[in-house]
Amino acid sequence: MAGTASPEFGGSGRAGRPSVGVLALQGDIAEHVRALESAGAAASAVRRAEELDRVYGLVIPGGESTTIWKLIDIFELAEPLRKRIADGMPVFGSCAGMIMLADRLPDPASGQQTLGGIDMTVRRNAFGRQVDSFEEDLDIAGVEGGPFRAVFIRAPWVEDVGPGVEILATEPGAGRIVAVRQGRALATSFHPELTRDWRIHELFVEMVRDGA
């Protein structure tokens, strides 16, 4: 465990209702908070390094990856975040969050970087513009109980992964990788927080409980 993290609010340690943060710089933060609470975590917003010290796991939400990176950089969160991820803090990114967790971007915007954490190349807006955004049923490895309704919004896809990365789902239309896991890092191209299906957040909260 990095720093002096302790569950100060609502949490009952890592095992029960663990404290999980949502990086709250820009994006659909409230939807992830709702999903995490429904999945058995005590969720809180993280905008500062000291707030990061208080959580056992972190969600990086959907939003605009260029904006989120800009704010991470300006408010000096890149190093604290990279350190926690390197130390094994469970982390889950959806859409823009997946981009932030990619080790490589083939087409970054000017000055755009990522936090890294998953050995993968992620192409931004790969599925097209908003008129191409869509939802469909996906089978996801490790998520039991039937297909998952996946909402793709100007979504990225994964172009390649390193040997340590587990592929959890492929989008049938494009034949592209859209959900991956490497150790304690999980990422999806789509937005499980926009449905009322909490199975992916439950999987992540379980990863936080197991992450000692």
Next chain:
Amino acid sequence: MSVQGSRKRIQSANGPVAEEAPGAELAQKGTSRVKRGMADMLKGGVIMDVVTPEHARIAEDAGAVAVMALERVPADIRAQGGVARMSDPDMIDGIIAAVSIPVMAKCRIGHFAEAQVLQAIGVDYIDESEVLTPADEAHHVDKWGFTVPFVCGATNLGEALRRITEGAAMIRSKGEAGTGNVVEATRHMRSIRGEIRKLAGMSADELFTAAKDLQAPYELVAEVALAGKLPVVLFTAGGIATPADAAMMMQLGADGVFVGSGIFKSGDPAARAAAIVKATTFHDDPDVVAKVSRGLGEPMVGINLDELSPEQRYAGRGW
């Protein structure tokens, strides 16, 4: 999903049909979840008016979550007069090519053919906007018929709910665009939020009368009363010119901020744009807002609302 999300459209007078049948295995585009979800991704962000690709790059570098492609910012529309229309498709294409963030564009109120053109170009969001000269004085665009999502302005809750009923996937306050004066945006945000709070405290029988008074469908009024918020994202627009303006609007309950003339009519657009982005994220931290408010140069020159005649006010357009 919501009342609107479950509505199935067989045909539409104004555009291609958006498929809404839930449960199908095939990929579905243009669903309410996809349209409203796009607005969710913009929350906590700043959407900036731009008139050139160079402006668009400045906005993206400053951390804008999207840009609104326009031929003239509202302050210039005010100053120059004439009929204000949808922008030239070439001009919008130039901006789409310049940035990777979403690009929005405006159509005139009720001008469904302009909206069809904007969808064909591939803009990410259409603003059916009172800043342009209205094309129809009785009808707004039937937005359910489009794959591309729409944002519409509102001055009060009834207007917001009527726009949502027509298919708007995002609402913004109208404010008074091109004035650099935040007073109307404040009035509209307080009105929308205050009326929602009033609904939330009403009994079932009172909600029927409220729906009649709001001139909005009962099912939608009841949904808002239960949730205590709109079923779509609520941004603010119209007169925001400083980081403190943005912070105030966010504290009044806005999910995010549109800045029109306030950036590129100011002395140092890049610095002001970046400062408004930071103040929007840390709207509840006065130390951050104070820090980013320093050294921004001249703000845009504002207009006092009592200097405008009724016909010079845009917020009265739409109904």
